Amino acid sequence: MDIFEAMKKRHSVRRYVDKKIEDSIANELLAYIEECNQKSGMHIQLCLDEPNAFDSFMAHYGSFKNVKNYIAIVGKKGKDFEEQCGYWGEKVVLKATQLGLNTCWVALTFSKGKTVYQVEKGEKLCCVIALGYGETQGVPHKNKPMESLCKTDKPMLDWF
Numbered sequence: 598m599d600i601f602e603a604m605k606k607r608h609s610v611r612r613y614v615d616k617k618i619e620d621s622i623a624n625e626l627l628a629y630i631e632e633c634n635q636k637s638g639m640h641i642q643l644c645l646d647e648p649n650a651f652d653s654f655m656a657h658y659g660s661f662k663n664v665k666n667y668i669a670i671v672g673k674k675g676k677d678f679e680e681q682c683g684y685w686g687e688k689v690v691l692k693a694t695q696l697g698l699n700t701c702w703v704a705l706t707f708s709k710g711k712t713v714y715q716v717e718k719g720e721k722l723c724c725v726i727a728l729g730y731g732e733t734q735g736v737p738h739k740n741k742p743m744e745s746l747c748k749t750d751k752p753m754l755d756w757f
């Protein structure tokens with residue numbers, strides 16, 4: 598699956614089956630995360646077999662089930678913090694999709710108190726990404742039209 602197919606195939610999944618992520622898959626994802634961290638200075642971390650973050654009122658309220666793996670999006674504080682987290686986080690999400698895993702970005706409906714990732718001085722957590730084998734592959738959602746999300750005073754280029 599190439600990255601464009603992964604973009605089309607990826608939908609948020611909140612309910613997972615109780616199955617450990619295979620070591621070969623986890624290792625490939627970890628190697629990719631390390632590569633992204635090296636290129637970007639991000640401190641993205643793979644948290645495996647850690648049920649606490651999604652065993653809270655908020656997580657159950659948010660319809661999450663059986664989330665025992667997640668990716669912590671930690672980066673350096675600064676004016677482009679959110680942009681960096683979004684760009685590198687989504688690259689990791691698409692890699693996970695290519696490896697046959699399901700994901701869901703989560704900024705609110707998890708418990709920050711019980712997590713295992715590290716946040717060094719000058720860094721902060723942006724959000725986490727739930728990870729695993731989904732009960733389903735999720736469903737497509739309606740996207741807003743491009744014009745309502747961004748504007749340009751120059752003609753819109755094809756690639757954009």
Ligand SMILES: Cc1cc2nc3c(=O)[nH]c(=O)nc-3n(C[C@H](O)[C@H](O)[C@H](O)COP(=O)(O)O)c2cc1C
Binds near residue numbers: 610703705706735738
């Ligand atoms: C930055 C970010 C934070 C999100 N936080 C949450 C969250 O706290 N709880 C949740 O259930 N979904 C969360 N989502 C998932 C969105 O609800 C989901 O992406 C949206 O419904 C669109 O669905 P799709 O990802 O399948 O296209 C978040 C998504 C993003 C991009």
